[in-house]
Amino acid sequence: MARRRQLYEGKAKILFEGPEPGTLVQYFKDDATAGNGAKKGTITGKGVLNNRISEYLMTRLAEIGIPTHFIRRLNMREQLIREVEIIPLEVVVRNVAAGSLATRLGITEGQRLPRSIIEYYYKNDQLNDPMVAEEHITCFGWAATQDLDDMVALTLRVNDFLCGLFLGVGITLVDFKLEFGRLWENEEMRIVLADEISPDNCRLWDTKTGEKMDKDRFRRDLGKVEEGYQEVARRLGILPEAGPRDMSGPEVMQ
Numbered sequence: 001m002a003r004r005r006q007l008y009e010g011k012a013k014i015l016f017e018g019p020e021p022g023t024l025v026q027y028f029k030d031d032a033t034a035g036n037g038a039k040k041g042t043i044t045g046k047g048v049l050n051n052r053i054s055e056y057l058m059t060r061l062a063e064i065g066i067p068t069h070f071i072r073r074l075n076m077r078e079q080l081i082r083e084v085e086i087i088p089l090e091v092v093v094r095n096v097a098a099g100s101l102a103t104r105l106g107i108t109e110g111q112r113l114p115r116s117i118i119e120y121y122y123k124n125d126q127l128n129d130p131m132v133a134e135e136h137i138t139c140f141g142w143a144a145t146q147d148l149d150d151m152v153a154l155t156l157r158v159n160d161f162l163c164g165l166f167l168g169v170g171i172t173l174v175d176f177k178l179e180f181g182r183l184w185e186n187e188e189m190r191i192v193l194a195d196e197i198s199p200d201n202c203r204l205w206d207t208k209t210g211e212k213m214d215k216d217r218f219r220r221d222l223g224k225v226e227e228g229y230q231e232v233a234r235r236l237g238i239l240p241e242a243g244p245r246d247m248s249g250p251e252v253m254q
């Protein structure tokens with residue numbers, strides 16, 4: 001496959017120019033960061049697993065009518081996506097108290113919230129992705145009120161669906177982060193789900209034992225990080241057939 005022009009290298013993925021206008025190739029790396037790059041490492045096979053997991057979840061979501069950027073998986077580490085204008089917000093949904101919510105507000109981690117909470121963070125590495133309110137978002141023009149309404153409606157549907165999907169395989173969806181983008185088609189703009197949905201940006205706990213199966217294993221040095229990601233893929237029924245050897249890295253594709 002001819003090498004494509006690289007457009008952006010982020011912390012976990014690389015974006016390449018796609019084969020057709022309006023498309024991109026999203027390449028999933030094994031690189032892992034935490035605390036906005038303060039902690040760096042690699043999780044062997046993570047890129048392969050996240051590519052599969054995100055493909056699987058975006059496909060299931062598309063089936064229930066959620067518009068997404070996902071077109072198709074190309075190979076072990078790459079997927080073809082629609083290019084969108086990313087809205088510079090991280091939309092976080094919380095079902096159970098964990099992470100920064102627990103720390104900031106002194107709430108015991110693991111406590112189920114009386115109802116799901118949506119939070120917004122301004123996507124800006126230099127500012128450490130600060131939490132913002134709807135007022136900031138509309139005031140500074142990051143998204144219009146209508147865009148935000150669409151994002152919230154989509155986010156709640158995604159949360160309902162994914163909570164059920166994960167519960168079915170014995171996993172509690174504690175919280176997760178979504179990114180959205182604007183997609184123009186014949187002068188019309190639609191908000192679509194973009195980026196990825198994977199154990200990099202979801203907290204996933206075993207429903208019975210509470211064991212963590214997500215990036216917190218890396219963030220908090222809990223060990224068995226690869227195994228956590230593999231277990232999520234295994235339960236979803238999407239471990240690459242040839243097993244973990246398939247996941248050793250980029251030598252499988254040039």
Ligand SMILES: Nc1ncnc2c1ncn2[C@@H]1O[C@H](COP(=O)(O)OP(=O)(O)O)[C@@H](O)[C@H]1O
Nearest residue numbers: 010011012013014069081082083084086194195
């Ligand atoms: N469909 C898309 N079109 C354009 N940009 C996208 C799309 N999906 C995701 N992105 C952006 O591509 C980047 C993905 O790489 P990542 O390693 O996650 O970067 P970052 O370190 O900025 O989080 C993110 O900045 C994300 O907002």
Ligand SMILES: [Mg+2]
Nearest residue numbers: 010011012195
């Ligand atoms: Mg990212």
